Amino acid sequence: MTAPVIDLREVSLRLGEGPSSVQVLKNVSLAVEHGQSTAIVGPSGSGKSTLMNVLGCLDTLTSGSYRIAGDDVDDMDETDLASVRNEQIGFVFQQFNLLPSLSALRNVELPLVYRGVVPAERRARATQALERVGLGDRTANRPGQLSGGQQQRVAVARALVGEPALVLADEPTGNLDSRSTADVLDLFDALHAHGRTIVLITHEHEVAERSRRVVRVLDGLITSDAPSGRAVTP
Secondary structure, X not given: OOOOOEEEEEEEEEEOOHHHOEEEEEEEXXXXXXXXXXXXEOOOOOOHHHHHHHHXXXXXXXXXXXXXXXXXXXXXXXXXXXXXXXXXXXXXXXXXXXXXXXXXXXXXXXXXXXXXXXXXXXXXXXXXXXXXXXXXXXXXXXXXXXXXXXXXXXXXXXXXXXXOOEEEEEOOXXXXXXXXXXXXXXXXXXXXXXXXXXXXXXOOHHHHOOOOEEEEEEOOEEEEEEEOOOOOOO
């Protein structure tokens, strides 16, 4: 039986030390299977961004356990964690985080550069990833020559180029207008339809409802976990 992509068990996380410390996650348990499309939604200060950092192997747990694709994060050193972030997780951020001096193609190649993939293979895989997100004709454009929605598509292509176990998107539509938001969410729908495991962090309930499963977070706790109101078939 295949291990879940995400397997959190009774995870707690406290920030700070002494009497000023704050517990931001409280005994959170969450499993996400391969191919699931899940949204984690909550208001500012709910703990959802901290949960995203845990899922992205960016924060250290105070207690509990986290396995990603069957591997126990607690057993990993910094080198192992860097490899997990580069090879098993594809990150998509609100701010795009593209390098303005590089073309779309070069931006998408970056995760493969860090892996030591040879240039010809890097270019081929990055070109394919951009074609997948509908930007095969924009490979030479720099971020400043692209719209916000197109820049986010480049960011999605960069997340996909390494064939990660998990695509982790943190407020991916936060800087987009309504048309670009719809386009990016359509892209996530298409990726899910092709078997991608996607976890989307958002404070917007309308965006969350585009996922197949909605996990609501408040005050560091999961308050509900249920299918969204939309049809279950992609």
